[in-house]
Amino acid sequence: MTSERDAMLSRLAGGSVDVLVVGGGINGAVAAAALAGHGVQVALVDRADFASGVSSHSSNLAWGGIKYLESGEWRLVRKLCLSRNRLMDAFPSTVREIRFFTSIQRGFRMWSVLVWLGALLYWLMGNCRMSAPRFLRRKTIIAEAPVINASEVVGGLEYSDCYLFDNDSRFVFNFIRRAMDAGATAANYTEVTALEFSSDQQHWQVSLRDCEANRDLQLTAKVVINATGPNVDRLNATVGVDTEHHHLLSKGVHLIVDRVTPLAKVLTFFASDGRLFFVIPMGPKTCIGTTDTQVARAEVSVSNEDRDFVLANANALLELPEPLTRDDIIAERVGVRPLAIAGADTSRDWVQLSRKHQLEIDDDRHFISIFGGKLTDCLNVGEELVAAVSQLGVITRSPEQRWYGEPDATDRRRFLERAQHLALDELTEDGVSEPLSLRFWRRYGNYANELLDTIGEHPDKAKLVIPEAEYTHAELELMSRREMIVHFDDFLRRRSKIALVVPGRSLRKESTLRGAARLLFGDSAAAKLAEYLEG
Template sequence: MTDIPILDLFVIGGGINGAGIARDAAGRGLSVVLCEKDDLAEGTSSRSGKLVHGGLRYLEYYEFRLVREALIEREILMNNAPHIIWPLRFVLPHSPDDRPAWLVRLGLFLYDHLGGRKKLPGTRTLDLHRDPEGAAIKDQYKRGFEYSDCWVDDARLVILNAVDAAERGATILTRSPCTSARREDGLWHVTTANSLTGEKREFRARVLVNAAGPWVTDVVMRVAGSNSARNVRLVKGSHIIVPKFWKGENAYLVQNHDKRVIFINPYERDKALIGTTDIAYEGRAEDVTADEAEVQYLLDAVNRYFKEELTREDVETTFSGVRPLFDDGQGNPSAVTRDYVFDLDETGGAPLLNVFGGKITTFRELAERGLQRITRFFPDMGGDWTQSAPLPGGEIENADYEAFRGKMKRDYPWMPRSLRRHYGRLYGARIAQIVGDATSLDGLGRHFGGDLYEAEVRYLVKHEWAQTAEDILWRRTKHRLHLSEAEQAAFTAWFDIHAEAA
C-alpha cells in the first residue's frame, strides 16, 4: 500500500454527522474520503421527525445549554438552506391533566429567549374556542399556545452536505462499507468493498472519523479493533403518515398521558406526519420497524385531542429509526440526552475520532467542533467557515424563499405550480440544472406520474449518487407518497433498465 496516496481524513458514515464533517473538512482544504455502507441517509438521518428545533421538551430535563445551542443553530440553518428549512408554527393545546399552564408558559418564555431569536415570531396564547387554529380540537380544551420552530427535509440535508463536500474535493463512496481499518506506521490503512459491484478499494489516512451512528461501537470494536469508554444507547422512534385532517398550515404538539409530547405536522401538502415514540431498542438497527403498539399509541395521542377520530385504516405508511443517543445512564429513554460527545483515541499516532450521539439540528456545530478537536494534527488547515456558507441550492438572495418563488414563476411560466414547488423546495437555486433548456413539460422527458419527470431522475443519478429506484422515490424525494403502486412499479422497471444511461 506504499504507493497509495495519503489522505488527511477518512470518514465512516454517510448520515448527517458524517456528511457534515466531510463537508467542513473539505472546505478547510483537507483531503477527504467518506464511505457509507448503504445509501446516504438510509439510516437514522432519513427517519426523524423532520424538524430543526431547539427541543422544547428538553427544558424539562434541564438541558438549557443544549436547547440554547440548538436554537442558535436553527437560525443559522434557516439562512443557509431556506429551500429545505422553513418556519412552522406549532399549536400546543393545554390539558390541565398534564403539565400546569404556568410551567408551559415558563418553558415557552425560555424557548423564545434562550437562543437570540431574530427571524421567527414568538409565542402567543390561543383561545381554542375562538381562534381558527383550535377548530379541529375537541371542545374540552379551551386554552392553547402557539410557538415557532422549523421544518427540514432531513434526507436532503444529508445529501446537500455530501454534494457540497464533493464539490470541494471530497470523495463520497456509497454502498461501500468499511471492511477493515488498522493502524500501521502512524497511519490508518482502510479497506472498503462496494456491496453492488464487489470492488475493493484501499486508502491510507492520517485521521479516521467514526460517525457511524447506531453502528459507531461496532466500528470501534469490530472494524478498527479499538476500545472506547463511551457508548451509545439505541432508542427507537416511530412515525405514522395519515391524510391531513385539519385546515391551515400550522402543526400541533400534544401532551400524552405519560407526559411524552407528540408532533402532528403537515407533510407533503396533503398528509400529516405523526410521531414519535421513544422505546429502548436492542436489536439490529437495520431491522427496526414500527410495531402495532406504537401505531396505536400515536393514534390514541391524536384522538385524545382532535375531533376527527383516526383509525388504523387511516395510516398510509409508517417508518421507524434508531437514534444513537450518548448513554448518560438515564433510565427513561425520553430523558436520555440528545447532546453529542467526542472520543479521541490517539493510539499509535493514528488518531481515531469517535462521534457519539447528536441531533440533526446541531450537526453543523458538531462538525465544526469535531474539526477543532483535531486541529493540531493539521496545523495548516483552514478555520471555521460553515456558519455563513449556504448549502447547495440555498444561494437565494437574502435567504428570502418567497421572493425566490416569484422568480421561479417568472422564469418558468409553463411549469405547473406543484412542479415549481417541488423543484424549488428540493433544489432551490439549482433548479436550472434540472430544467436545462426545457421550455415545456415535454422537455423534461418521460413523465412517471405526479411530479416525477425523467430530467430529475437523470440529475439525481449524475449529481446525488442515486443508484436504485428507492433512492429516488423515498430518500432524494418523497415521490413514493404521490405515485400509485402501478406507477411506482413502472418507474422501478424503467429505472432498472435505464439507470446506467441516466
C-alpha cells in the same frame, strides 16, 4: 459513460486521504462538507445509501429543544436555538419557520400558563428571532383548530420552531454533494471491512468493499471519523477503540396518512405516556407520531403495537370524521435515536436524555467517535470536527467561502432571472404546490441552472414523471448524473419523499415507474425496476 459513483470508487482504490469518514448520515455529511471546505483531503463511505439510517426517519423538524427546558438543560436549549437560527439564515429556502399549536389537557403535570411562560423563555433564548409565542384559551383552540378534541383541553400555547420543506435525507445529501464539489470523495454502498492502525507510519490501512460490484479496495487515511450513528459502539468494538461515552438507543415511529386538517401548523400534544406527540403537515399528507421505546440494536421495524399506539393517540387527540386505522397508513418511518451517555451505567432514566453530541478523540490512534447529535446542531458538529482533526496534525486552511448553506443571493437572482426569461413557471403543471423556479432552486441550488439548460432546449422535460409526485423529467436526468442513485429506493425514499406521499399500491406499479426507471438507470432500467417491485 462512467458514472460518478464509479469515478469516486476509482479515486478511492489505492488512494490516500487525510481523513476517512465512515457513515453518511447527518454527522458524517457535515464532517465531510466542513473538512473539504477547509482544504482537507477527505473521503466518505457508507455501507448503504447516504442518509439511509437515522437521518431519513426524523420528524423533519429543526427545533431548539424546548422540551429540554423541563429537565433544566438551559445551556443546551440556548445552543440549539442559536443553531436553529443559523440554519434558517443559511438555508432560507429549506429551513422555514412553522407554528406549533400546543394544547394542554386537564391533569397535565403543569398549569398551561407555566408551559406558556416556558415558551416565552424559549423565544428569548432564541434571541426573539422567530414570531412571539401566545397563550391559547380553550375557546381559542376550539375556534382556530376544530380538528383538536377539546373535551379535556384546558388551554395551550402557540410558538415557533422550524421544519424542512423537503425531507431530512435530501437535506443530508446536499451536504455530501457540497463536500464532493469541494473535492471530497464519497461513495455509497461501500463498506469498511477492516481498519488497522500502523503506529510506525501513523496512518490507518483501510479495507473497503464495493457492495454493488462485490470487489475489494484498499485505502490509507491519517485520521478516521466514526460517524456511524447508532452503530458507533459496534465499530469501536471492532477496531478496539475504548471510549467514555456510549449510546442508548430509542426507537421512534411516525406514520404518514392523508391530510387530517388544512391547518398549516404542527399540532403538539402530550401522548398517553406523557411524551410529546406531533401532527405534522406534509403537503397533501400528515405525519403523526412519535414513539419513544428503548431498544438494544439499531436494526428496528414498525410493530403492530407501535402502529396501534400512534393511531390510538391520534384518534383520542383529534376530532376526525372516522377513526384512523391501519388501512389509512400510506407510509411509515422508523429509526433509532442514538442518545449519548457517559460511562457504562445504562440504568439512568433514558427518557430524560437529550440528543446533545459528544466527540471523543483517540490521540494515539487518530480516531474520532461522534456520539449523539441531531440535525439542528449539525453545523456545530462540522466545525468541532475541523478543530479536532487539526488537533491530530492534519493541516486545515480557512475556507474561501462558507462550507454550508445555499448559494448566495447573487446566484439566486441570476437563476431566477434566467427562469423568468425562459417563462419556466408557465410550464408548472396544474395542481402543483409551487412554481418550478422556486422548487428547482431549493432542491438543487446552482445545479438548477442545468435544468434551465435542459428545459430551454426541450420544454416537454418540465412535465411530471410520476402522477402525484412533483418531479420532472429534467430533474430525474440531473439526479441520475449528480446524485449517485443506485437503487429505486435511493430516489423514491431519500433523494425525494415520493415514497412517503404516494400510496404504495399506486407506486408499486410497473406502469407508474417505467418512465422514471428509464431516466434514472438507462440500460439497467428493467433490472432496477424488477428489483424494486419484487422487493
